[in-house]
Ligand SMILES: Nc1ncnc2c1ncn2[C@@H]1O[C@H](COP(=O)(O)OP(=O)(O)O)[C@@H](O)[C@H]1O
Protein backbone atom coordinates (compact mmCIF):
# COMPACT_ATOMS: atom_id res chain seq x y z
CA UNK A 1 0.00 0.00 0.00
CA UNK A 2 1.29 3.45 -0.89
CA UNK A 3 0.81 5.85 2.01
CA UNK A 4 1.27 9.60 2.11
CA UNK A 5 1.21 11.89 5.11
CA UNK A 6 -1.55 14.52 5.40
CA UNK A 7 0.78 17.02 3.71
CA UNK A 8 1.57 14.69 0.84
CA UNK A 9 5.09 13.93 2.06
CA UNK A 10 6.24 10.34 1.88
CA UNK A 11 5.66 8.33 5.01
CA UNK A 12 8.70 6.30 5.87
CA UNK A 13 8.71 3.60 8.49
CA UNK A 14 11.08 0.74 7.82
CA UNK A 15 13.11 1.54 4.79
CA UNK A 16 13.97 -1.27 2.46
CA UNK A 17 17.63 -1.73 1.56
CA UNK A 18 18.63 0.45 -1.37
CA UNK A 19 22.40 0.36 -1.42
CA UNK A 20 24.63 -1.58 0.85
CA UNK A 21 28.31 -2.00 1.68
CA UNK A 22 29.85 -4.46 4.08
CA UNK A 23 29.88 -3.48 7.76
CA UNK A 24 33.18 -1.74 8.52
CA UNK A 25 33.20 -3.38 11.97
CA UNK A 26 30.65 -5.60 13.79
CA UNK A 27 30.45 -3.04 16.62
CA UNK A 28 29.50 -0.21 14.25
CA UNK A 29 25.86 0.31 13.21
CA UNK A 30 26.16 3.55 11.24
CA UNK A 31 29.11 4.53 9.05
CA UNK A 32 29.73 7.06 6.30
CA UNK A 33 33.02 7.28 4.40
CA UNK A 34 33.91 10.39 2.41
CA UNK A 35 30.28 11.08 1.55
CA UNK A 36 29.63 13.89 -0.92
CA UNK A 37 26.24 15.11 -2.09
CA UNK A 38 25.66 17.70 -4.81
CA UNK A 39 22.59 19.05 -6.53
CA UNK A 40 22.36 20.87 -9.83
CA UNK A 41 19.58 22.88 -11.36
CA UNK A 42 18.92 24.02 -14.92
CA UNK A 43 19.43 27.62 -13.82
CA UNK A 44 22.57 27.42 -11.72
CA UNK A 45 25.82 25.59 -11.17
CA UNK A 46 26.23 22.39 -9.15
CA UNK A 47 25.84 23.06 -5.43
CA UNK A 48 27.99 20.92 -3.16
CA UNK A 49 25.88 20.20 -0.06
CA UNK A 50 27.99 17.52 1.67
CA UNK A 51 31.78 17.44 1.40
CA UNK A 52 33.81 14.36 2.34
CA UNK A 53 31.69 13.51 5.41
CA UNK A 54 32.93 10.56 7.45
CA UNK A 55 31.32 9.33 10.68
CA UNK A 56 30.86 6.10 12.58
CA UNK A 57 28.42 5.34 15.39
CA UNK A 58 28.94 2.31 17.66
CA UNK A 59 26.08 -0.16 18.12
CA UNK A 60 23.79 0.52 21.08
CA UNK A 61 24.74 4.20 21.44
CA UNK A 62 22.83 7.47 21.14
CA UNK A 63 24.77 9.99 19.07
CA UNK A 64 23.77 13.56 18.31
CA UNK A 65 24.40 15.47 15.10
CA UNK A 66 24.65 19.24 15.48
CA UNK A 67 25.46 22.26 13.35
CA UNK A 68 24.01 25.54 12.09
CA UNK A 69 20.88 25.65 9.93
CA UNK A 70 21.59 24.59 6.37
CA UNK A 71 24.90 22.86 7.15
CA UNK A 72 23.64 19.51 5.76
CA UNK A 73 22.44 17.54 8.81
CA UNK A 74 19.11 16.45 7.29
CA UNK A 75 20.78 15.66 3.98
CA UNK A 76 23.31 13.37 5.69
CA UNK A 77 20.52 11.71 7.69
CA UNK A 78 18.47 11.13 4.52
CA UNK A 79 21.50 9.53 2.86
CA UNK A 80 21.90 7.22 5.87
CA UNK A 81 18.18 6.38 5.60
CA UNK A 82 18.55 5.51 1.91
CA UNK A 83 16.22 8.35 0.88
CA UNK A 84 19.03 10.07 -1.05
CA UNK A 85 22.01 8.56 -2.83
CA UNK A 86 25.42 10.15 -2.25
CA UNK A 87 27.18 11.62 -5.28
CA UNK A 88 30.37 10.01 -3.98
CA UNK A 89 31.35 7.94 -0.95
CA UNK A 90 29.93 4.96 0.91
CA UNK A 91 27.48 4.38 3.71
CA UNK A 92 26.69 1.44 5.96
CA UNK A 93 23.60 1.38 8.19
CA UNK A 94 22.47 -1.73 10.00
CA UNK A 95 18.96 -2.90 9.01
CA UNK A 96 16.11 -2.49 9.57
CA UNK A 97 16.49 1.25 9.93
CA UNK A 98 13.80 3.89 10.45
CA UNK A 99 13.65 7.62 9.84
CA UNK A 100 11.46 9.76 12.09
CA UNK A 101 10.53 13.20 10.80
CA UNK A 102 10.65 16.56 12.56
CA UNK A 103 6.91 17.20 12.34
CA UNK A 104 4.99 14.69 14.48
CA UNK A 105 1.93 14.99 12.22
CA UNK A 106 3.89 13.66 9.24
CA UNK A 107 4.19 10.13 10.55
CA UNK A 108 1.15 9.05 12.52
CA UNK A 109 -1.58 7.81 10.20
CA UNK A 110 -3.94 5.49 12.03
CA UNK A 111 -6.87 6.53 14.25
CA UNK A 112 -5.56 5.05 17.53
CA UNK A 113 -2.16 4.59 19.15
CA UNK A 114 -2.41 0.79 19.05
CA UNK A 115 -3.41 0.73 15.36
CA UNK A 116 -0.63 3.15 14.45
CA UNK A 117 2.11 1.12 16.14
CA UNK A 118 0.72 -2.06 14.57
CA UNK A 119 0.53 -0.43 11.11
CA UNK A 120 3.99 -1.50 9.94
CA UNK A 121 3.44 -5.07 11.11
CA UNK A 122 0.62 -5.49 8.57
CA UNK A 123 3.09 -6.87 6.04
CA UNK A 124 4.68 -9.30 8.54
CA UNK A 125 3.47 -12.85 9.07
CA UNK A 126 2.76 -12.31 12.76
CA UNK A 127 -0.42 -13.69 14.32
CA UNK A 128 -2.79 -11.16 15.97
CA UNK A 129 -1.45 -12.24 19.40
CA UNK A 130 2.15 -11.70 18.28
CA UNK A 131 1.23 -8.27 16.89
CA UNK A 132 -0.43 -7.32 20.20
CA UNK A 133 2.66 -8.43 22.12
CA UNK A 134 5.07 -6.48 19.89
CA UNK A 135 2.87 -3.37 20.07
CA UNK A 136 2.57 -3.49 23.84
CA UNK A 137 6.33 -4.06 24.28
CA UNK A 138 7.18 -1.17 21.95
CA UNK A 139 4.72 1.17 23.68
CA UNK A 140 6.14 0.20 27.05
CA UNK A 141 9.68 1.08 25.84
CA UNK A 142 8.60 4.62 25.01
CA UNK A 143 6.47 5.00 28.17
CA UNK A 144 3.13 5.05 26.31
CA UNK A 145 1.49 1.84 27.55
CA UNK A 146 -1.41 3.75 29.12
CA UNK A 147 -2.26 5.39 25.81
CA UNK A 148 -2.88 2.23 23.76
CA UNK A 149 -6.54 3.00 22.93
CA UNK A 150 -6.20 6.77 22.73
CA UNK A 151 -7.21 8.55 19.50
CA UNK A 152 -4.05 9.90 17.87
CA UNK A 153 -5.43 13.45 17.60
CA UNK A 154 -5.64 13.72 21.41
CA UNK A 155 -1.85 13.28 21.82
CA UNK A 156 0.74 16.02 22.26
CA UNK A 157 3.49 16.42 19.65
CA UNK A 158 6.02 14.58 21.81
CA UNK A 159 3.61 11.72 22.44
CA UNK A 160 3.09 11.39 18.67
CA UNK A 161 6.87 11.24 18.22
CA UNK A 162 7.03 8.48 20.84
CA UNK A 163 4.27 6.57 19.01
CA UNK A 164 6.27 6.90 15.76
CA UNK A 165 9.38 5.54 17.55
CA UNK A 166 7.30 2.69 19.00
CA UNK A 167 6.16 1.86 15.43
CA UNK A 168 9.80 1.52 14.41
CA UNK A 169 10.66 -0.60 17.47
CA UNK A 170 7.67 -2.92 16.86
CA UNK A 171 9.24 -3.68 13.48
CA UNK A 172 12.49 -4.65 15.24
CA UNK A 173 14.25 -1.57 13.94
CA UNK A 174 18.00 -1.62 14.68
CA UNK A 175 18.83 1.96 13.75
CA UNK A 176 16.72 5.04 14.53
CA UNK A 177 17.45 8.15 12.45
CA UNK A 178 15.73 11.04 14.21
CA UNK A 179 15.58 14.47 12.57
CA UNK A 180 15.10 17.39 15.02
CA UNK A 181 12.18 15.71 16.77
CA UNK A 182 12.09 18.26 19.57
CA UNK A 183 11.94 21.41 17.44
CA UNK A 184 8.18 21.94 17.79
CA UNK A 185 7.92 20.61 21.36
CA UNK A 186 7.71 22.31 24.73
CA UNK A 187 10.26 21.41 27.41
CA UNK A 188 8.24 18.60 29.05
CA UNK A 189 7.44 16.96 25.74
CA UNK A 190 11.07 17.37 24.64
CA UNK A 191 12.36 15.53 27.72
CA UNK A 192 9.71 12.81 27.25
CA UNK A 193 11.02 12.04 23.75
CA UNK A 194 14.71 12.04 24.71
CA UNK A 195 14.06 9.82 27.71
CA UNK A 196 11.98 7.45 25.55
CA UNK A 197 14.85 7.10 23.05
CA UNK A 198 17.37 6.63 25.89
CA UNK A 199 15.15 3.96 27.43
CA UNK A 200 14.79 2.08 24.11
CA UNK A 201 18.57 1.95 23.82
CA UNK A 202 19.04 0.92 27.45
CA UNK A 203 16.50 -1.91 27.08
CA UNK A 204 18.18 -3.34 23.99
CA UNK A 205 21.91 -3.30 23.30
CA UNK A 206 21.08 -3.71 19.63
CA UNK A 207 19.31 -0.41 18.88
CA UNK A 208 21.47 2.55 17.81
CA UNK A 209 20.20 6.13 17.34
CA UNK A 210 21.45 9.19 15.50
CA UNK A 211 19.60 12.26 16.74
CA UNK A 212 19.79 15.57 14.86
CA UNK A 213 19.32 18.58 17.11
CA UNK A 214 20.18 22.25 17.46
CA UNK A 215 19.68 22.20 21.24
CA UNK A 216 23.01 22.06 23.09
CA UNK A 217 21.33 21.00 26.36
CA UNK A 218 20.30 17.69 24.73
CA UNK A 219 23.97 16.73 24.43
CA UNK A 220 24.02 15.63 28.05
CA UNK A 221 22.02 12.53 26.99
CA UNK A 222 24.42 11.64 24.19
CA UNK A 223 27.09 8.94 24.16
CA UNK A 224 28.80 10.76 21.32
CA UNK A 225 28.34 13.79 19.09
CA UNK A 226 29.14 15.05 15.60
CA UNK A 227 29.48 18.71 14.69
CA UNK A 228 28.98 19.88 11.09
CA UNK A 229 29.46 23.19 9.34
CA UNK A 230 29.04 24.09 5.69
CA UNK A 231 28.59 20.48 4.57
CA UNK A 232 31.65 19.19 6.41
CA UNK A 233 32.10 17.19 9.61
CA UNK A 234 34.35 19.43 11.72
CA UNK A 235 34.68 17.11 14.72
CA UNK A 236 33.14 14.09 16.35
CA UNK A 237 33.48 12.06 19.53
CA UNK A 238 33.13 12.96 23.21
CA UNK A 239 29.93 15.06 23.78
CA UNK A 240 31.60 17.12 26.54
CA UNK A 241 34.42 18.15 24.18
CA UNK A 242 31.94 18.89 21.38
CA UNK A 243 29.88 21.06 23.78
CA UNK A 244 33.04 22.99 24.72
CA UNK A 245 33.95 23.33 21.05
CA UNK A 246 30.50 24.74 20.15
CA UNK A 247 30.44 27.08 23.16
CA UNK A 248 33.91 28.42 22.21
CA UNK A 249 32.68 29.01 18.65
CA UNK A 250 29.59 30.83 19.94
CA UNK A 251 31.71 32.98 22.28
CA UNK A 252 34.13 33.87 19.45
CA UNK A 253 31.17 34.81 17.24
CA UNK A 254 29.69 37.08 19.94
CA UNK A 255 33.13 38.72 20.50
CA UNK A 256 33.38 39.33 16.77
CA UNK A 257 29.95 40.99 16.67
CA UNK A 258 30.73 43.13 19.73
CA UNK A 259 34.00 44.33 18.31
N1 LIG B 1 17.19 19.23 -3.14
C1 LIG B 1 17.90 20.32 -2.87
N2 LIG B 1 18.18 21.23 -3.82
C2 LIG B 1 18.92 22.32 -3.55
N3 LIG B 1 19.43 22.60 -2.34
C3 LIG B 1 19.17 21.75 -1.35
C4 LIG B 1 18.40 20.57 -1.54
N4 LIG B 1 18.33 19.91 -0.35
C5 LIG B 1 19.00 20.66 0.53
N5 LIG B 1 19.51 21.76 -0.07
C6 LIG B 1 20.36 22.79 0.56
O1 LIG B 1 21.39 22.08 1.21
C7 LIG B 1 21.76 22.72 2.42
C8 LIG B 1 21.67 21.73 3.57
O2 LIG B 1 20.31 21.45 3.84
P1 LIG B 1 19.86 20.55 5.07
O3 LIG B 1 20.53 19.24 4.96
O4 LIG B 1 18.38 20.56 5.11
O5 LIG B 1 20.47 21.37 6.29
P2 LIG B 1 20.17 21.28 7.86
O6 LIG B 1 19.33 20.06 8.11
O7 LIG B 1 21.53 21.22 8.50
O8 LIG B 1 19.46 22.55 8.23
C9 LIG B 1 20.84 23.91 2.56
O9 LIG B 1 21.52 25.05 2.11
C10 LIG B 1 19.67 23.57 1.67
O10 LIG B 1 19.08 24.74 1.18
Ligand SMILES: [Mg+2]
Pocket residue numbers: 073074075180
Ligand atom coordinates in the same frame (compact mmCIF):
# COMPACT_ATOMS: atom_id res chain seq x y z
MG1 LIG C 1 17.40 19.83 8.94
